[in-house]
Amino acid sequence: MISREMIPYTRRWVVKIGSALLTRDGAGLDRTMLEPWVAQIAARRLAGNEVVLVSSGAVAEGMVRMGWRSRPKALHELQAAAAIGQMGLVRAYEACFQAHGLHTAQILLTRDDLVDRVRYLNSRSTLRTLLRLGVIPIINENDTVATDELRFGDNDTLAALVTNLIQADLLILLTDQEGLFDHDPRRKPDAHLISETRVDDRLLDEVACGSANNLGTGGMITKIRAARLAARSGTPTIIAPGRSERVLDRISQGELLGTFLSPVQGPQAARKQWLAGHLQVRGQLTLDAGAVRALRERGTSLLAVGITDVRGSFSRGEVVACRAECGTEVARGLANYDAQEVSRIKGQPSKRFESILGYLDEPEIIHRDNLVLL
Numbered sequence: 001m002i003s004r005e006m007i008p009y010t011r012r013w014v015v016k017i018g019s020a021l022l023t024r025d026g027a028g029l030d031r032t033m034l035e036p037w038v039a040q041i042a043a044r045r046l047a048g049n050e051v052v053l054v055s056s057g058a059v060a061e062g063m064v065r066m067g068w069r070s071r072p073k074a075l076h077e078l079q080a081a082a083a084i085g086q087m088g089l090v091r092a093y094e095a096c097f098q099a100h101g102l103h104t105a106q107i108l109l110t111r112d113d114l115v116d117r118v119r120y121l122n123s124r125s126t127l128r129t130l131l132r133l134g135v136i137p138i139i140n141e142n143d144t145v146a147t148d149e150l151r152f153g154d155n156d157t158l159a160a161l162v163t164n165l166i167q168a169d170l171l172i173l174l175t176d177q178e179g180l181f182d183h184d185p186r187r188k189p190d191a192h193l194i195s196e197t198r199v200d201d202r203l204l205d206e207v208a209c210g211s212a213n214n215l216g217t218g219g220m221i222t223k224i225r226a227a228r229l230a231a232r233s234g235t236p237t238i239i240a241p242g243r244s245e246r247v248l249d250r251i252s253q254g255e256l257l258g259t260f261l262s263p264v265q266g267p268q269a270a271r272k273q274w275l276a277g278h279l280q281v282r283g284q285l286t287l288d289a290g291a292v293r294a295l296r297e298r299g300t301s302l303l304a305v306g307i308t309d310v311r312g313s314f315s316r317g318e319v320v321a322c323r324a325e326c327g328t329e330v331a332r333g334l335a336n337y338d339a340q341e342v343s344r345i346k347g348q349p350s351k352r353f354e355s356i357l358g359y360l361d362e363p364e365i366i367h368r369d370n371l372v373l374l
Helices: 003-011 031-046 058-066 075-100 109-116 117-132 154-166 203-207 222-229 249-251 267-277 289-299 339-345 349-357
Strands: 012-017 050-055 102-107 135-140 170-175 196-198 238-240 261-262 284-288 305-312 319-324 328-334 371-373
Touching: 003 249, 012 031, 012 222, 012 289, 031 050, 031 249, 031 261, 050 075, 050 117, 050 154, 050 305, 058 075, 075 102, 075 135, 075 238, 102 109, 102 117, 117 135, 117 154, 135 328, 154 222, 170 222, 170 249, 203 289, 222 238, 238 249, 249 328, 261 289, 261 319, 289 319, 289 328, 289 371, 305 339
Parallel strands: 012 050, 012 170, 050 135, 102 135, 170 238, 196 261, 284 319
Antiparallel strands: 238 261, 284 305, 319 328, 328 371
16 A cells, blocks of 8 residues: 555556636636646656546636526536536646647546446546556546536546546545645634544544535545545545645655545455445356355356356446355456356356357456455
């Protein structure tokens, strides 16, 4: 796991900038604030870091352009504001990064892009390619087509899911606060900054408070949730004051700035936890006693020879439950074949796959790296 002392040596960052920082608390995009952040991201890129930027501000900028004083409640008006504001947001970023000789790429995501396995893999491949090419991806939710009240919920959540997607080393949430406090500093001036704790610290649930403005959809509670999401990949989160001078440079040098939220476990254990509890199960495989023993006692991959029954309609890459013949769920994992293919090769040794299916993709139905015991 990455400790605070190791931050100067991290390579892949996800940086999220909130609406209040970008739009002068609703008065339109603030280029005087934007340019220093871009300069710092450019410096990180030139120093060898890979940086993905998750940016709020599209709805707020659209509201300013349309002369709206308050955030609309109707979904179609929110979508319209996002579409209008996205133009100005991306143009501003592009101009600022071009001044440093860097290319940018706009990525608009919906929740389905990170739930559907094929789209998930495609999104990951695209982002990794952009990073390899030295391009700065600028990510926002595809608000104009979202049907569930524009939600991932907020860009803190989106940033955390992108962190999982690309297995980033560090998530930085830039906010208009100094970090996370033990009490609301707007109501209790003697509140103390929490400089470092673990994401499972229950004190976080007690002290988190909502956003004080009507522009963003976030607040400290969404940042805590985001940190816990990022921790599934073993990634720490820093909640940092975005208006502080050279905030990203100082973080990169290891300065104690804002609140550092450390994960409880390393990346592989976090991935196993994600498989166990956070994906919808699409199908079910019944295993014979020998296969159950192999999984539990030897930690092997799941082979077709030990499968006796297949239920559900799942595609390759989707989550399936593995059950003993008595019905007890013993494991979950990502299937290498779809339901129809597994039905044809169940009970068969891997060497027969090609003669039955006409091809061999993988010798295992579920590789042990993509399987978690329950």
